[in-house]
Each structure stands twice: as C-alpha cells, then as structure tokens.
Amino acid sequence: MSATAPTHDHxxxxxxxxxxxxxLKLVASAGAVIAIGAxxxxxxxxxxxxxxxLALSSIEVDLTPIVAGSGxxxxxxxxxxxxxxxTDKEIKEAQDVPLGQLIEPEADSARVKAGHDxxxxxxxxxxxxxxxxxxxxxxxxxxxxxxxxCPCHGSQYDTSxxxxxxxxxxxxxxxxxxxxxxxxxxxx
Ligand code: FES
Numbered sequence: 001m002s003a004t005a006p007t008h009d010h011x012x013x014x015x016x017x018x019x020x021x022x023x024l025k026l027v028a029s030a031g032a033v034i035a036i037g038a039x040x041x042x043x044x045x046x047x048x049x050x051x052x053x054l055a056l057s058s059i060e061v062d063l064t065p066i067v068a069g070s071g072x073x074x075x076x077x078x079x080x081x082x083x084x085x086x087t088d089k090e091i092k093e094a095q096d097v098p099l100g101q102l103i104e105p106e107a108d109s110a111r112v113k114a115g116h117d118x119x120x121x122x123x124x125x126x127x128x129x130x131x132x133x134x135x136x137x138x139x140x141x142x143x144x145x146x147x148x149x150c151p152c153h154g155s156q157y158d159t160s161x162x163x164x165x166x167x168x169x170x171x172x173x174x175x176x177x178x179x180x181x182x183x184x185x186x187x188x
Pocket of ligand 1: 126127128129130131150151152153154155166167168
C-alpha cells in the first residue's frame with residue numbers, strides 16, 4: 001500500500017510508524033526485563049525482613065550429602081553461598097594456574113582452608129551486576145574453566161571461584177566460615 005492510499009488509522013499515524021513504535025516498545029520492555037533480571041538479587045535481598053536475615057547471622061552446613069564434582073547453594077544473611085566439593089582434577093587445575101593469567105590474581109591456597117582443599121565456599125553473586133552464576137550441578141554450564149558461568153553477560157569463574165573471563169572484574173567473594181568438623185562448616 002502506498003503512503004498516499006486511504007487508511008483507517010484514526011489519527012494514529014501511518015501503519016508503518018505504528019509498527020515501528022510497537023517494535024520499539026517491545027525492545028524497550030525486553031531491555032527492562034533484562035535489567036530487572038540483572039538486579040533481581042539485590043532487590044529480593046533488600047525486601048527480606050531484616051529480622052529473618054539477622055536471625056541467620058550464622059548457619060551450619062552438613063557436607064556429607066555433597067558428592068565430589070557437585071555443590072549446593074545455601075542462604076546466609078539473605079545471600080546465596082555456594083558450597084562445592086571439588087574433584088582431585090578440579091583442585092589441581094585451580095592450584096596449577098599461573099597467577100599472571102588471572103584477572104584478580106589470588107592463589108587457590110588463599111581461597112580454601114588448609115587441609116580442606118576439596119571444598120570451595122564462595123558467595124554466589126556475580127561481581128559484575130549481581131546475578132547468580134550457574135555451575136553447582138554437574139549438568140549446569142560451568143564455562144571454559146569448569147567453575148561457574150554467569151548467564152547474564154557471560155562471565156566465567158574457575159574451580160577456585162576466580163574470575164577468568166569478564167565482564168566481571170573480581171573473584172567471587174569468600175564468606176567468613178570455619179570447619180567445625182571434617183564434615184560440617186559454620187558460615188558467619
Ligand atoms: S551479572 Fe553480568 S556477567 Fe554476571
């Protein structure tokens with residue numbers, strides 16, 4: 001249909017312009033959804049009742065059900081904490097990487113407890129914009145370094161929780177924790 005043909009647009013402008021507006025609206029709302037997804041955790045975090053969060057200022061985690069090669073997520077002070085049981089291969093990979101290859105150089109030995117290096121425990125919040133990375137389940141995408149993969153913008157972490165591919169600028173944060181026994185930790 002030419003631009004001069006009669007139309008029934010009732011004053012809303014040519015159809016093409018209307019379609020373009022709809023498309024722009026769709027793009028804008030898709031962007032809004034992505035933005036909401038990226039900040040979902042901090043928002044949910046801030047909506048938690050303070051009393052509940054404070055009541056969980058420390059938690060105990062039983063390590064016995066976590067098989068080598070997998071991890072679990074526990075909630076601590078309103079944050080997800082990844083507790084992952086590393087295989088011998090994953091430990092060796094984390095220990096052997098030259099520190100010069102790291103975005104935030106940190107030895108694996110500084111990120112685990114001595115004598116318990118099969119366990120890596122990190123706060124599960126991407127250091128880019130706060131999404132929760134994937135990788136605890138062996139079937140999850142774990143990225144090229146076998147640790148965690150953040151689906152929001154593609155950051156990747158190794159089996160020590162160190163960032164290996166941005167845009168995340170920093171390693172996953174370590175929560176305060178201690179081993180109470182060989183099979184139980186206290187976080188917080
Ligand atoms: S939030 Fe952007 S890569 Fe994780």
